[in-house]
Amino acid sequence: MSPVLAGVLQLLALMAALALAYVPLGNHLAGVYSSPRHLRIEKWIYKGIGADPDTEMRWPAYLRGVLAFSVAGVLFLYLLQRLQGVLPGSLGFASIDPDQAFNTAASFVANTNWQSYYGEQAMGHVVQTAGLAVQNFVSAAVGIAVAVALVRGFARSRTGELGNFWADLVRGVVRVLVPIAVVGAVILVACGVIQNFSGIHEVGQFPGGAQEWNGGAVASQEVIKELGTNGGGYFNANSAHPFENPTPFTNLFEIFLILLIPVALTRTFGVMTGSVRQGYAILATMAAIWLSFVALMMWTEFAHHGPALQAAGGAMEGKEVRFGIGGSSIFAVSTTLTSTGAVDSFHSSYTGLGGGITMLGMMLGEIAPGGVGSGLYGMLVMAVIAVFVAGLMVGRTPEYLGKKIGTREIKFAACYILVTPALVLVFTAAAMALPTPGDSMTNGGAHGFSEILYAYTSASNNNGSAFAGLNADTQWFNTTLGLAMLLGRFLPMVFVLALAGSLARQQPVPATKGTLRTEKPLFSGLLVGAVLIITGLTYFPALALGPLAEGLA
Numbered sequence: 203m204s205p206v207l208a209g210v211l212q213l214l215a216l217m218a219a220l221a222l223a224y225v226p227l228g229n230h231l232a233g234v235y236s237s238p239r240h241l242r243i244e245k246w247i248y249k250g251i252g253a254d255p256d257t258e259m260r261w262p263a264y265l266r267g268v269l270a271f272s273v274a275g276v277l278f279l280y281l282l283q284r285l286q287g288v289l290p291g292s293l294g295f296a297s298i299d300p301d302q303a304f305n306t307a308a309s310f311v312a313n314t315n316w317q318s319y320y321g322e323q324a325m326g327h328v329v330q331t332a333g334l335a336v337q338n339f340v341s342a343a344v345g346i347a348v349a350v351a352l353v354r355g356f357a358r359s360r361t362g363e364l365g366n367f368w369a370d371l372v373r374g375v376v377r378v379l380v381p382i383a384v385v386g387a388v389i390l391v392a393c394g395v396i397q398n399f400s401g402i403h404e405v406g407q408f409p410g411g412a413q414e415w416n417g418g419a420v421a422s423q424e425v426i427k428e429l430g431t432n433g434g435g436y437f438n439a440n441s442a443h444p445f446e447n448p449t450p451f452t453n454l455f456e457i458f459l460i461l462l463i464p465v466a467l468t469r470t471f472g473v474m475t476g477s478v479r480q481g482y483a484i485l486a487t488m489a490a491i492w493l494s495f496v497a498l499m500m501w502t503e504f505a506h507h508g509p510a511l512q513a514a515g516g517a518m519e520g521k522e523v524r525f526g527i528g529g530s531s532i533f534a535v536s537t538t539l540t541s542t543g544a545v546d547s548f549h550s551s552y553t554g555l556g557g558g559i560t561m562l563g564m565m566l567g568e569i570a571p572g573g574v575g576s577g578l579y580g581m582l583v584m585a586v587i588a589v590f591v592a593g594l595m596v597g598r599t600p601e602y603l604g605k606k607i608g609t610r611e612i613k614f615a616a617c618y619i620l621v622t623p624a625l626v627l628v629f630t631a632a633a634m635a636l637p638t639p640g641d642s643m644t645n646g647g648a649h650g651f652s653e654i655l656y657a658y659t660s661a662s663n664n665n666g667s668a669f670a671g672l673n674a675d676t677q678w679f680n681t682t683l684g685l686a687m688l689l690g691r692f693l694p695m696v697f698v699l700a701l702a703g704s705l706a707r708q709q710p711v712p713a714t715k716g717t718l719r720t721e722k723p724l725f726s727g728l729l730v731g732a733v734l735i736i737t738g739l740t741y742f743p744a745l746a747l748g749p750l751a752e753g754l755a
Contacts, residue, residue, distance in 0.1 A: 206528070209504075212528055224465060227463070228467070229469065229470075231470040248372065267367035268347070269692065272311050276307045279333045283298035286298060289328045291399070294326075294402070295323075305684040306319070315434030316668070321436050322416055342431065343370075343371050344371060346374045347575065350370055351699060353474050356582075360709055364703060383422070391421045393448065394444075397421040401417070423436055424436070429459045432543070441533070442546045442548075460544070461540065469485075480603065487733075499535050517556070519551040522547065531556075533546045537665075538559075539568060543660065554753030557652060561652070561669075565663070567663065568580065568664070587612075587736070601718070603720070605710065611701060614704065615697070622690055625658070630654055633679075633682070648751040649752050655744055657679070
């Protein structure tokens with residue numbers, strides 16, 4: 203079988219699996235966040251944290267819940283790392299330095315999972331399981347909760363109430379993430395992913411000395427890192443490591459986990475707003491972008507330029523032979539079009555245009571299908587922008603799902619789309635202008651610039667993958683990337699929840715003959731165009747200095 207055909211068959215199998223899970227999971231999510239019932243274990247949790255799950259919250263109260271919970275998470279994870287040296291199960295590793303502890307705490311709470319350390323050489327079992335793995339669950343649940351709050355803003359009328367954050371958070375963990383993660387972890391263990399609490403052991407003698415590996419609860423963390431679009435691996439090689447991702451089947455299964463909830467949430471959106479076709483329109487937009495990126499990535503990586511690439515069947519540098527170009531390309535696009543950041547190949551070793559595709563996927567705002575929750579609310583904000591543009595073109599007051607998009611709503615949407623690019627470009631410019639940060643680049647020219655641009659794009663968009671080649675374990679990068687992750691995660695949430703509150707207070711307006719049909723393919727095309735144009739106008743100069751210059755050289 204040719205490598206190209208193998209890649210296409212993997213793509214078709216993945217799409218079929220997602221199609222089978224779409225309706226049942228989407229309906230289940232809608233039921234979870236609409237049910238008036240509380241499970242017994244949920245009641246115990248509410249009692250333990252002192253929350254009343256039946257109290258409705260307006261958007262400022264909902265936001266305070268998000269921020270208070272996240273601040274507590276950052277502090278707890280920071281202290282856990284700083285105390286690692288005296289904790290049991292530390293495997294003899296020392297406590298983490300303050301700047302790196304801050305970076306890691308900000309990273310995992312912000313659902314970014316950027317790692318400027320070697321996981322197998324720095325973090326013991328307690329930090330990995332009680333700290334990082336726990337944040338993989340709850341940070342994902344926070345993202346879903348904010349997305350559901352925005353959906354309620356569209357679905358409700360004449361009220362500013364968006365639900366209860368604590369109820370949404372607990373339900374997301376208990377009813378959605380934990381059950382799927384348990385099943386997924388069993389599948390990964392059955393396929394060869396390790397799951398233990400063993401210590402460090404020697405695996406062989408080499409001319410440079412002995413090679414040592416430590417075990418860990420890898421399968422249970424691997425499944426939630428993909429399912430929750432987190433991305434932080436137990437090992438530095440991440441999902442390219444055979445302990446995390448041993449076979450082509452596990453590779454495809456992990457891609458399935460990455461896309462599962464973001465795709466299903468479009469069905470949840472349609473069900474909760476009373477128009478399933480609206481959910482299909484959003485899904486079609488996401489699918490069009492994702493498929494286009496996968497096709498373009500495969501083309502750039504399979505293109506045969508020179509005898510070495512012809513002999514290998516494509517650009518195999520930096521890719522695992524067991525996954526090939528097809529599996530690596532699908533993984534790379536899926537992980538950068540979501541906020542996952544997990545990698546099964548070396549993005550820095552992709553062709554110039556291939557590396558640019560991974561970067562562009564993050565620059566779109568990771569909305570196709572995006573992270574758990576963040577992908578849906580990001581695409582809905584872009585839909586608000588699209589109907590506003592369409593309204594200007596035909597001279598009508600823009601409406602979406604029966605809600606008027608006025609001055610207040612469009613200001614919130616505009617602030618949302620401006621925050622992340624501002625973080626990326628300002629931090630990148632500062633790093634290039636100052637003398638010290640440039641010393642961390644291992645390459646010069648366009649590729650070296652791409653290393654820094656990719657790092658801040660990844661951090662600000664809460665992705666977490668690295669272009670590699672950049673030594674990010676410095677005080678400058680640990681601090682600035684940590685700030686970019688926190689600001690890039692929570693500032694957009696402020697505008698999303700404010701938008702949700704504004705929409706929930708409105709009285710729906712009836713549709714007329716002049717109303718833009720937002721469930722039609724025409725609107726999906728308009729939405730794709732709006733996403734690409736806004737991203738292109740924002741980032742093209744930076745891309746021209748980095749991956750485009752390298753790819754066209």
